[in-house]
Structures are given as C-alpha cells and as structure tokens.
Amino acid sequence: MVKAVFIRIYYESKEKLIPKSIELPNINIEDILNVIDSEIDSGKLPDVKSLISVKSRTPIKVTTIKGVRPECYPFIVADLETILVNNVHVPYAAGYLVVKSSDDLTSKPSIHTFFSEDHIPFYHTFEERSERILHDFFYNLEVSVLNIYSTSLRTIYFHNFSRFDGIIILRYFADRHKYKIRTLFRNHKLYELKIYLGDKLLFRFRDSCTLLPSSLATLGKTLCPELGSKGSIPHEDLKVSNLQVSREELINYLRQDILLLGGVMLKAQEVNWSKYHIDIEEVMTLSSLSLKIFRMHYLDDKTFPIHIPTQNQDTFIRRAYYGGHVDVYKPYGENLYYYDVNSLYPYIMKSYPMPCGVPVWRNNLESVELDSLFGFIEAYVVCPTNISRPFLHYKDQYGTLIFPTGKFIGVFYSEELKFARDLGYEIIPLRVYLFEKKSSPFESFISHLYESRLDAKKRGDEAMTFIYKILMNSLYGRFGMNPESTVTENCDQKRYEELMKKDIFQSAEKLTDHYYIVNYITNFCGSDDDWKPPRMSDVQLSAAITACARIHMYPHISRPDCYYTDTDSIVLGSPLPEDQISSSELGKFKLEHQVNRGIFLEPKSCMLEIEDERHIIKHKGPAKDLVTSEWFVRQLADLSQTENIPTDANFRIDWKRLQIVKKELILNLGLPRSTKRENIYDSNNVWIDTRPKEVIDLGTKDATTIFKYELLRNNDESVSKATIDEGQETLQPTLYNTKPKKAKKAKSKRLPKDHDNSSSHKPDE
Known part of the structure; x- marks a missing residue:
C-alpha cells in the first residue's frame, strides 16, 4: 500500500519561482492511482506549508571563477618539539611566527617560543610543565595575536600537521570544554582543525605539507636558501633530565624550523599572488590551488563544458580509472638503460583530446562500430595468448591490477579499446557513456606552465622551477578524487x-x-545518504588522462628488451632512438641512468647499480628503509627466504588516545609473491622471465550477447536465434567459469570501551 505521494514541481525559470510558499496545482487522486496502479492510504494530499529555494551544494559543471581578495592575508607558522616519555611523544617546546606579505624574514623576525623547563620552579612533573607551555602557546595566539589582527589572521600552518602536530593539538582542545572543535579528516588524514569560542572562529590549523609536499629541509634549500639550512639535534639522546642543559640548542633548533617554514610559505604566497592573483591561504591543498589557477586563468567553460557526473555516471566511469602500468618482465639484467618521461601526465593533458559535455547513456551496442564511440565503454574483450605484454587491465579477486590474456569484461576508455583492437584484441562493446570529443581544455595551462618552468630552469631559479612543476603535475588528480572515503568526525x-x-x-x-x-x-555505495561528492570531481578527465598515458607508454613497455616499467619510467636492454630522447621536450624520454646491474623482484621493488657503484633502491612497504643491495641479491637467489627484523616505528598514531607513540615492531622482511605475472624458470630452477596470466571472467549479465559472439568468432554464422537460446543453457556453465570478485569486507562496529552495552545500540554479531 502506498503511504505517501511526493510531487516534484519544476520551473521554467528562476523568475517564476515563489520562494516562500506555493499552492499545489489541482491534482486528481484518481489520475495518480491510474499511474501507480496501487492503493493509497487516505484520500487527501497533505498541505504544503512552504517550498524554499535552496541552492544545491554540488554544481553541475566546472565554471570559470574570478579572484576576490584585494591583497594577501597574513598567516602564522608554528612548530612543536617533543620528547618520548613512556614511548609517548610529549611536547617540551612550542613556538610561532606571524608572517605578513611585506615581511623580510632575513632581518631577525620576532619568533615567540615556550619551553617546558622554564616552569620547573612551579611544576614538579614534566607532564604538568608540558601542559603549561601548550596552554601559554594557545592562549598567546588567542589573546595577543588574533585580537590584534582581527579576522584577517586565522590560519596557522604546521609542517606535517596531518600526521603529527595535529593529533597532539586535537587531543589538547578535546579536553577543553569551553571550545568547540571541527575537524576535516579524510582517509585518516587531518587536513584542518578549526577552534571556536562560542560561534566565533578563533583559528584554524592546517598542514603546509598538503600545499608543498616535500621535507622542510628540501623546501628551505629550494625556496629560501638565504634563511640558512635546517638544523639537527640528537633526538634519540634527549631525556627529560637533560632538557634544561640543552635549552639554548633546542630553542635555536625550534626557531630555525619556524623561520624556514615562514620563508617557504611566504615565498609560495608571493609567487602565486604575483603570477595568478591567488592567495595560498585561500586553499588547503596543492591540487585545489592548481585547480583554482586553471579555473581563473585558463578554463573556457563555454568552449569546453566540464560536466560533474551524477552518482550513476561516476560509479560507472570510475571502473575505468586506474593509474600507471607497473610490472616486472625480466628479473635480472646488466648494461641497462633507465629512462623517465618528461612530465607524462602533463604531456597527455596538453596533447590528447578529452571527453567534453554531458554524458549520454547507450545500451545494446551489438551492431555499433567501435570507431563511432567516444567515451567510457563496458566491453567484452578477448586478448590472444600470443601477446606477451598485454595492454588492457583487469582487477583480480584480490584487488590487484593485472594485464592478462584471456576473456573478461570491464569498463575502458574508448581510445584504449581502439588501441587494443589494433594490437589484435577482439572487442565487443556492451554499453557506454558517450561524450563529445574535443581538443584538451588543458593545452594552454600546461604549455604556459611548462614554458615558464624551462625559463626558470635556464635562469637557475630553483624556487620557480619547483613551483611550476608541482602545479603542473597536481591538476589531473584533483578531478579524480574518489567520492567514497573514510571520514573521521569528532562529535557529541x-x-x-x-x-x-x-x-x-x-x-x-x-x-x-x-x-x-x-x-x-x-558516499558509500548502497547507503541512503545523499550523494555528496568532492566539489569539482570529474572522474572522466582523470580516467582519460591515465588511459592515454598507458597508450603512450605501451610501445616501449612491449619491447622484448623491457625489463621493468613503473608508470612513467622504463628499464631497457638497449637504448631508445635519438628522436625519442630529449631532456626538455614534453612527453619525450630522458636517460636518467646507465645501469650496470639491475634486479627486479616485484612491482615497486627493484635495485639499480649505477655509476660509481652507487645504488638506487626502491621497495614498497614498511621495510623500505631496511632493504639493501645485498638483500636484493640474496632474495633473487632464493625468492622464498624471509627474515624477522626488529625495528622501531617512532611516529605511530594511537587513534584511541590521540597520541603519537613509539612502537616496537617485528617486520617480516621477505618477498610476497607477485600475482601480476607468472614466473618462468630455467632447467636449473633459476627465475629468468615472466609471462602474462590468463583470465576467464565473463560476468553474468550479457550471456546471450557473449554466447552469440563466441559462436560467430568460431565461424558458425548460420546459427539461428533459437539455437543460441537453446545452446546457451549448455554452454553457460563453462563459459561462465568466473573467478569470484573480492567483496568488500563488512566491518564490525567497534564501540568505545565504556559504551553502555545495555543500550539498544550493540555491535553487529
């Protein structure tokens, strides 16, 4: 039985909308019943008290914008220094510096510092003294600084705030009931912490790393070398008992860190304001800064409308969004050549057409030519076994991205499918979101930034070279932000x-x-929450860019002498032709190193012995700092060997107590067997090569289409529809020999330790 009827009324224009109230049209209940073919409880529609126009949070397309600030805002840079007490990081010093756009930081600026051991006469325990300096630090910010600068000074930057200082600060304010706190957590990363007194915003803490992703030492050397280098102190030797005698050294170290951070942020602010009239204090991350520059100065939304996808569109297209191709082909080689592409993704953004406008859904594509389609296609693909370096990707039941032979269904960018067809793949399109094909909207953005970067490089301006590079490489990822993410919220x-x-x-x-x-x-799939994706999320652009990057790399990856590839780099047994090499031309290769010896154990795990017997070691995971060139040699000789190594994790986050702790770990230093390709061994059981895996995964939705195709590709074109329908039942059990897809593991609801279990809210059984 129908309990209610909701009527949505559309207006031809905003002018015809009455914001406060509106009378319902004369609606006949019988007409409604005829449509819904059901019974309705009650013969009256409820009264409509008011209909108020509310602007949607999510825009429908990316638009151009204009700058609104007349000048740059001042900001604060700050730092905490900690010492381990019972394996917990506890602050012993804090400091801050107010930075204005007109400041000259070489002339000894006023840095305010607070030191725990200055309070020894008044507090007997170190924990009390630590608490006191935090109180003085925040009170000083609140009273002495923010009241002077009024609303123009609100942002306080820490370097690595997200994973260190921010956790300590959040813990501090959570214990102060007079303050309200609001956090912006995404995937366990703290982007912003706002502190309110009543309804008044006092300050907001942010991470300078999200704007300038590098170490403070490197940033200082690159952006403001005139301020000196980052200092060092023997952190491992510090104890509460020797803090007082080291006071001067520790305070000077703190001051230099704060000074460098102030110089780094001031330089970044000056550059972006002078070049783009954008204050970095307005944005939170590097990708959002890059997007703002693009929208203000380069986007023509009339010529190239960038549609923001709906939930259905995003979910479908996102199945085609993967990163670079990473694979091991040969485990060992000598006299090799290690090449990198000059700005791979920026090159693709500049050079390749992009999907434009509002997507159009089409189904039943059996009789449609692949060349007539442009967009994102769910297709049945067959990769012949004679292709030793397959091109199209497939995600296996473990969530691993592999490049197999065989038969499988997936969603792909149309240009990938056309490229694969020309390699010998057989492609059957099933359904598609069609886009308009247009010249890239990023062409002028990339061209100007890359040319500016080259000019800065010629002038020896490392600061500008660095800034242009990070801006150019940050835009594409902003469009591909995943709407589904883990949110951490502090609440009552x-x-x-x-x-x-x-x-x-x-x-x-x-x-x-x-x-x-x-x-x-x-934005959990299947939840009844409203669809609230990140603003300006346009996965079709990121998916197209990464797909075209794989197309660009494939001719080099598929060479028989390719030993290893990682997104924008390749290791070859012989040099590339001269016309493909340039140290400055966008999209061409540069020779990074000639390799005397290379060992490639698995994706993201390799060792290169280069000139002067130096080594480049890459290893993904917690053991990355423990592996050596000798370990690679031993591991190649015996892939099964493992060893347990004790180590310390000095900066682990204890989310239960909001503390940064030191934790002793036992790492199993071994090599998890890669599932991306199969190893080939010689007669002596020595690993010498790899071959692609074969996949048979034909889904469950397109049995008739796939069955008909399988008969036709075996030259049985006389088969009638009746024969297909009849034969499908016999073929289906073997045709659908599918591997089970990895399901999302349902997480049990973990409650606070002191949660009242007599409540109706209990953990899932």
Whole structure:
C-alpha cells in the first residue's frame, strides 16, 4: 500500500519561482492511482506549508571563477618539539611566527617560543610543565595575536600537521570544554582543525605539507636558501633530565624550523599572488590551488563544458580509472638503460583530446562500430595468448591490477579499446557513456606552465622551477578524487548515536565526557545518504588522462628488451632512438641512468647499480628503509627466504588516545609473491622471465550477447536465434567459469570501551 505521494514541481525559470510558499496545482487522486496502479492510504494530499529555494551544494559543471581578495592575508607558522616519555611523544617546546606579505624574514623576525623547563620552579612533573607551555602557546595566539589582527589572521600552518602536530593539538582542545572543535579528516588524514569560542572562529590549523609536499629541509634549500639550512639535534639522546642543559640548542633548533617554514610559505604566497592573483591561504591543498589557477586563468567553460557526473555516471566511469602500468618482465639484467618521461601526465593533458559535455547513456551496442564511440565503454574483450605484454587491465579477486590474456569484461576508455583492437584484441562493446570529443581544455595551462618552468630552469631559479612543476603535475588528480572515503568526525553523543545507527558507520572512540571520534564512510555505495561528492570531481578527465598515458607508454613497455616499467619510467636492454630522447621536450624520454646491474623482484621493488657503484633502491612497504643491495641479491637467489627484523616505528598514531607513540615492531622482511605475472624458470630452477596470466571472467549479465559472439568468432554464422537460446543453457556453465570478485569486507562496529552495552545500540554479531 502506498503511504505517501511526493510531487516534484519544476520551473521554467528562476523568475517564476515563489520562494516562500506555493499552492499545489489541482491534482486528481484518481489520475495518480491510474499511474501507480496501487492503493493509497487516505484520500487527501497533505498541505504544503512552504517550498524554499535552496541552492544545491554540488554544481553541475566546472565554471570559470574570478579572484576576490584585494591583497594577501597574513598567516602564522608554528612548530612543536617533543620528547618520548613512556614511548609517548610529549611536547617540551612550542613556538610561532606571524608572517605578513611585506615581511623580510632575513632581518631577525620576532619568533615567540615556550619551553617546558622554564616552569620547573612551579611544576614538579614534566607532564604538568608540558601542559603549561601548550596552554601559554594557545592562549598567546588567542589573546595577543588574533585580537590584534582581527579576522584577517586565522590560519596557522604546521609542517606535517596531518600526521603529527595535529593529533597532539586535537587531543589538547578535546579536553577543553569551553571550545568547540571541527575537524576535516579524510582517509585518516587531518587536513584542518578549526577552534571556536562560542560561534566565533578563533583559528584554524592546517598542514603546509598538503600545499608543498616535500621535507622542510628540501623546501628551505629550494625556496629560501638565504634563511640558512635546517638544523639537527640528537633526538634519540634527549631525556627529560637533560632538557634544561640543552635549552639554548633546542630553542635555536625550534626557531630555525619556524623561520624556514615562514620563508617557504611566504615565498609560495608571493609567487602565486604575483603570477595568478591567488592567495595560498585561500586553499588547503596543492591540487585545489592548481585547480583554482586553471579555473581563473585558463578554463573556457563555454568552449569546453566540464560536466560533474551524477552518482550513476561516476560509479560507472570510475571502473575505468586506474593509474600507471607497473610490472616486472625480466628479473635480472646488466648494461641497462633507465629512462623517465618528461612530465607524462602533463604531456597527455596538453596533447590528447578529452571527453567534453554531458554524458549520454547507450545500451545494446551489438551492431555499433567501435570507431563511432567516444567515451567510457563496458566491453567484452578477448586478448590472444600470443601477446606477451598485454595492454588492457583487469582487477583480480584480490584487488590487484593485472594485464592478462584471456576473456573478461570491464569498463575502458574508448581510445584504449581502439588501441587494443589494433594490437589484435577482439572487442565487443556492451554499453557506454558517450561524450563529445574535443581538443584538451588543458593545452594552454600546461604549455604556459611548462614554458615558464624551462625559463626558470635556464635562469637557475630553483624556487620557480619547483613551483611550476608541482602545479603542473597536481591538476589531473584533483578531478579524480574518489567520492567514497573514510571520514573521521569528532562529535557529541547525540551525533555519535545518529551515526552509529547507519550502515556507513565503522568505528568510534570516546575521547572525553563530551567528545567522541567516529569513523564512517561517505558516499558509500548502497547507503541512503545523499550523494555528496568532492566539489569539482570529474572522474572522466582523470580516467582519460591515465588511459592515454598507458597508450603512450605501451610501445616501449612491449619491447622484448623491457625489463621493468613503473608508470612513467622504463628499464631497457638497449637504448631508445635519438628522436625519442630529449631532456626538455614534453612527453619525450630522458636517460636518467646507465645501469650496470639491475634486479627486479616485484612491482615497486627493484635495485639499480649505477655509476660509481652507487645504488638506487626502491621497495614498497614498511621495510623500505631496511632493504639493501645485498638483500636484493640474496632474495633473487632464493625468492622464498624471509627474515624477522626488529625495528622501531617512532611516529605511530594511537587513534584511541590521540597520541603519537613509539612502537616496537617485528617486520617480516621477505618477498610476497607477485600475482601480476607468472614466473618462468630455467632447467636449473633459476627465475629468468615472466609471462602474462590468463583470465576467464565473463560476468553474468550479457550471456546471450557473449554466447552469440563466441559462436560467430568460431565461424558458425548460420546459427539461428533459437539455437543460441537453446545452446546457451549448455554452454553457460563453462563459459561462465568466473573467478569470484573480492567483496568488500563488512566491518564490525567497534564501540568505545565504556559504551553502555545495555543500550539498544550493540555491535553487529
């Protein structure tokens, strides 16, 4: 039985919309019943009290924008220094510096510092002294600084705030009930922490690493060498007992870190303001800064409208969005050549057409030619076994991206499928989101930044060379941000209980009597929450860019003498032709190293012995700092060997207590067998080569289409539809010999330790 009827009314124009109230049209209930073919409870529609126009949070396309600030805002840079007490990092010093756009930081600026051991006469324990300097630090910020600068000074930067300082600061304010705190967490990374007194925003803490992703030592050397280099102190030797005698050294170290951070951020602010009239204080991440520059100065949204996908569109297209091709082909080689592409993704963004406009859905593509399609296609593909370096990707049941032979269904960019067809793949399109094909909207953006970077390089201007490079490489990823992410929210008990009842809830910890910290999934597939993707999320652009990058790399990856590839780099047994090499031309290769000896154990794990017996070692995972060139040699000789190595993780986050702790770990230093390709061994059982895996995964939705295709590709074109329908039942069990896809593991709802289990809200059984 129908309990209610909702009527949505559309207006031809904004002028015809009455914002406060509107009378319902004369609607006949019988007409409604005829349409819905059901019974309705009650013969009256409810009264409509008001209809108010609310602007949607999510825009429908990316638009051009204009700058609004008349000048750059001042900001604050700050730092905390800690010491280990019972394996927990506890602050012993803090400091800050106010930075204005007109400041000359070479002339000894006023840096305010707070040192725990200055309070020894008044507090007997180190924990009390640490608490006191944090109180003085934040009180000084609140009273002495923010009241002077009014609303123009609100942002405080820490370097590595997200994974270190921010956790300590969040813990501090969670215990102060007079403040309200609001956090912006995504995937366990703290992007911003806002502190309110009542409804008044006091300050917001941000991470300078999200704008300038590099170490402070490197940034200082690159952007403001005139301020000196980053200092060093023997952190491992510091104890509470020797803090006082090291006071001068420790305070000078803190001051230099703050000075360098101030110089780095000031330089970045000056450059972006002078070049683009954008204040970096307006944005939170490098990708959002790059997007703002693009929208203000380069985007023509009339010529190239960039549509923001709906949930259905995003979900479908995102199945085609993968990163670079990473594979091991040969495990060992000598006298090799290691090449990198000059700015691979920027080159693709400049040179290749891009999907434009509003996508159009089409189904039943059996009789449609592949060349007539441009967009993102779900297709049945067959890769012949004679292709030793397959091109199209497939995600296996473990979530690993592999490049197999065989038969499988997936969603691909249309240009990938056309390229694969020309390599010998057989392609059957099934359904598609069609786009308009247009010249790239990024052409002028990339051209100007790359030319500016080359000019800066010629002038020896390392600061500008660095800034142009990071801006140019950051834009594409912003469009591909995944709407589904883990959100960590600090909230009161009422909000906590609301979240805990929802399917999106993951876990919770009780911080204080007033605050809980709750993890949940936003835009979770299948949840009834509203679709709230990141603003300006346009996955079709990122998917097209990464797909075309794989096309660009494939002729070099497919060479028989390719030993290893990682997104934009290749290791070859013989040199590339001269016309493909340039140290400055966008999209061409540059020779990084001639390699005396190379060992390639698995994707993201390789060792290159280069000139002067130096080594380049790459190894993904927690053991990356423990592997050596000797370990690679031993591991290649015996792939099964493992060893347990004790090590310390000095900066682990304890989310239950919001602390940074030192934790002793035992790492299993071994080589998990790669599932991307199969190893080939010689007669002595020595690993010498690899071959692609074969996949048979034909889905479950397109049996008739695939069955008909399988008969036709075996030259049985006389088969009638009746024969197909009849024969399908006999063929289907073998045709659908599918590997099970890895399902998302349902996470049990973990509640705070002191949660009242007598409540109706209990963990899932």
